[in-house]
Amino acid sequence: MKYAIEYAKETIRDKVISYGFTTNLTLLNEKIAKYLASVGNMHILCSIDGPEDVHDRCRVFKNGEGTHKQVMKNFDILVNAFKNVKNSTVKVNSVLTPPFTFEKMNYINNYFNKYKNKIKDFSVEITYPVDGSLPEEFYDETLQVSNVIDRWNKDSFYKKYDTCINEEMVWKDLFRIHNRLITQQASNWVPFNACCVPGARRIYVDTKGYIYPCERIGKAPILGHVDYGIKLDELLKNYIIDYSKKSIDSCKNCWAVKMCPICYVNRMTEKEISEKAHLNCELYRQAIKSDLSFYHSMLNNNPERLKKINEISYY
Numbered sequence: 323m324k325y326a327i328e329y330a331k332e333t334i335r336d337k338v339i340s341y342g343f344t345t346n347l348t349l350l351n352e353k354i355a356k357y358l359a360s361v362g363n364m365h366i367l368c369s370i371d372g373p374e375d376v377h378d379r380c381r382v383f384k385n386g387e388g389t390h391k392q393v394m395k396n397f398d399i400l401v402n403a404f405k406n407v408k409n410s411t412v413k414v415n416s417v418l419t420p421p422f423t424f425e426k427m428n429y430i431n432n433y434f435n436k437y438k439n440k441i442k443d444f445s446v447e448i449t450y451p452v453d454g455s456l457p458e459e460f461y462d463e464t465l466q467v468s469n470v471i472d473r474w475n476k477d478s479f480y481k482k483y484d485t486c487i488n489e490e491m492v493w494k495d496l497f498r499i500h501n502r503l504i505t506q507q508a509s510n511w512v513p514f515n516a517c518c519v520p521g522a523r524r525i526y527v528d529t530k531g532y533i534y535p536c537e538r539i540g541k542a543p544i545l546g547h548v549d550y551g552i553k554l555d556e557l558l559k560n561y562i563i564d565y566s567k568k569s570i571d572s573c574k575n576c577w578a579v580k581m582c583p584i585c586y587v588n589r590m591t592e593k594e595i596s597e598k599a600h601l602n603c604e605l606y607r608q609a610i611k612s613d614l615s616f617y618h619s620m621l622n623n624n625p626e627r628l629k630k631i632n633e634i635s636y637y
């Protein structure tokens with residue numbers, strides 16, 4: 323990593339570069355932390371699931387021993403190294419392991435809250451485990467509460483609880499509803515869901531040199547390769563023409579089309595848009611309905627808090 327960072331600094335002198343990575347912290351030490359803090363524009367996401375009993379249920383060394391003690395020792399080293407560094411951040415990503423309940427969310431939040439005073443812009447993002455990544459014995463417990471992360475985030479936001487959980491997800495949902503297209507007359511215009519222009523906002527290069535639209539996309543047609551650049555004709559075919567042809571029948575009749583948050587992530591195969599791309603649309607529509615309702619509750623009951631929405635931009 324140091325080699326890559328120094329190479330980027332040396333090679334790209336006319337641009338501001340920002341660096342970011344995710345770590346489980348097990349190999350970090352004072353020397354590494356000091357170097358990372360000296361780089362500037364460095365954004366580190368640490369994978370910590372919560373207190374020891376929560377974290378060690380899934381995160382263990384090869385010998386089965388939990389990693390929490392070592393991780394938290396190293397997290398403190400990192401926080402200490404970054405506490406006075408400007409333009410850099412240290413944040414936490416916490417994977418919610420079962421049970422999926424409000425109590426569990428509170429437990430995780432209370433554990434991390436103390437770090438808010440130790441480091442600037444600290445926040446925790448809680449995410450669900452990737453499909454298939456949990457041990458089988460957990461499955462029954464995952465069925466308890468649906469959509470708990472989103473509901474907990476919005477509830478805390480609405481009631482202004484003291485949390486360290488990243489509010490950005492809530493603002494993004496509100497932003498999408500606030501900026502939906504409203505016309506005096508019904509319009510036939512169908513937007514391209516929430517898809518980016520591939521390669522325009524960002525690109526992601528894998529270790530073999532293949533280029534993709536972003537690091538979140540998973541399986542997807544490549545945009546090109548570092549040796550020959552981006553192939554615009556293939557990009558146009560795979561990401562615009564074919565995507566559009568296979569989506570229009572579902573999307574043109576969908577009431578949520580102007581607020582749809584769906585993009586290419588998890589909807590592509592290595593060749594094209596997946597046949598299963600629209601299977602979960604009803605779930606998305608329910609989420610959009612709940613976002614609409616949440617937005618109007620905020621507008622009704624707390625318009626002052628919502629004012630900030632005119633100063634932010636996510637696109």
Ligand code: SF4
Pocket residue numbers: 516517518519523524535536537538539585586587
């Ligand atoms: S998350 Fe979706 S919209 Fe954002 S860059 Fe990746 S593919 Fe594009």
Ligand code: SF4
Pocket residue numbers: 515572573574576577578579580582583584600603604606607
């Ligand atoms: S929810 Fe599905 S059908 Fe509706 S606009 Fe989004 S992708 Fe299209």
